[in-house]
Amino acid sequence: MRLPKMVTVAFCLMAIIGLNSCSQQKNIVYFQNIDQLQDLNAATFEPSIQPDDLLLIIVSAADPEAAAPFNLTLENIPTVVGQAAMAQRQQQLYLVDKEGNIDFPVLGKIQVGGLAKTEVSKVLKEKLAQYIKNPILNIRIMNYKVTVQGEVTRPGSYPVTSERITLVEALSMAGDLTIYGKRNNIVVVREIQGKKTVGRVDLTKADFINSPYYYLAQNDLVYVEPNKPKSNSSTFNQNTSVWISIASLVSSAIFSILLINKN
Template sequence: MKKLLLSSGLLRLATVLVLGLLSSCTQNLFVTKQPLPPAAALSVGADYQYRLRKDDKVTISVFDHEELSVGSIYGHYPVSENEGKWELVDAFGNLNVPKVGNYHVEGLTIAEAEAQLEKVLSKWIVNPQLVIKVLNLETTVLGEVNAPGKQRLEKERNTLVEVLGKAGDFGVYADKRHVKVMRQDAKGLLATEVNLTKMTGFERDNLVILPGDVVYVPSKNGKQFDRKSPTILGISSIISTFFIVFRFLQ
């Protein structure tokens, strides 16, 4: 009788352990119970251009005038953000330009800022050629991709698929049906969820990713189960061995 009770208790314990492992679900980030708005909520027009913001790290290149340049692209070596050869758009939206001083650039496109500064510099230089480059144009890619992390945006328009491609493509456990894109602007946090397994609406859903956006690829529900399969198989093997020995000893 005691042996029967012992075996029954162990069976119940083993069952609870296995069910616990099976029922554990994947812990994804940015989970919401409310449905997110469609991708159109984050779409930008064909005429989208980046506008300068506070805390932007900017290089200023004036052709043939190294003394007026900061991190000039006309130099012998390429300029990177880590080298510190840049000016910061300050808390007031101003950029410290050599010979000009503080000049308000916040809200201007790069082309607009270049044109305005060329006009100012034309007081001292004949036909100045000025190039502004923003060094900190980045997005963040998280989740089930092969190379997550910060990613520099080299172009004016970078699509969702291009960004995911630069992140090393999807990982094995990627849930391609629920790819999230999140954007913070003056109105607050905007977010949408895109299903990349369907061709229907692909052009609409392949969003232009802006600097500061976060792209998140969640995991499939089976990820944790697959990872715990060796443990489950091990427990099952122990249980099977126990009952074989137990029946043999009866």
């Protein structure tokens, strides 16, 4: 092979590798074309109460004695600090049963499944109004968590204290996707009124911000699929940097030979 022809081959090889690198970048970069997105509404989200949720519900009023019968009693939780045993007072929680009900003091069984916290608060205030003047309710979901599995750095279940978390935040808590994670087909498994639903999200498209899966609900499962290089064990794609180094070395050697022959 003549040297000029070898130079052409080397340049072609580097061009192919360069095009492959550009293609790989398109599959990795998040929020592509976000500047072209016309509708960037500030989405509001409030989780719905689900079976097996643990709810903290505290009723307050100007007259504490009037509100007292409508609160669960405090229970002593034994703890050990050093060598001393202690008891910590903790508010009891309401467990939502399979039918979406809770047993509320005095009021009895209340249907809360499928309702948002603001809706539960409205229902309870209407029922409490006949006993308490201007009742105040504080409601929290105490076992809010999401699970992230698949091609992420730290798969696992993560508690959520704010009761509102985005898909991007959940992936960040899991250490983000690995290089082998498929960014254009994130799977979100969600339970809605007792039925499992599956949604898919493309993180490379900026319009996923308006997706119903932008915010995660409690107990959502996020699964990151492996991409083709991982699942097919593609040597070329997994070792792109190695091929680039080889092409660079070949090019350098060819140019050195040409320089020596010229002199």
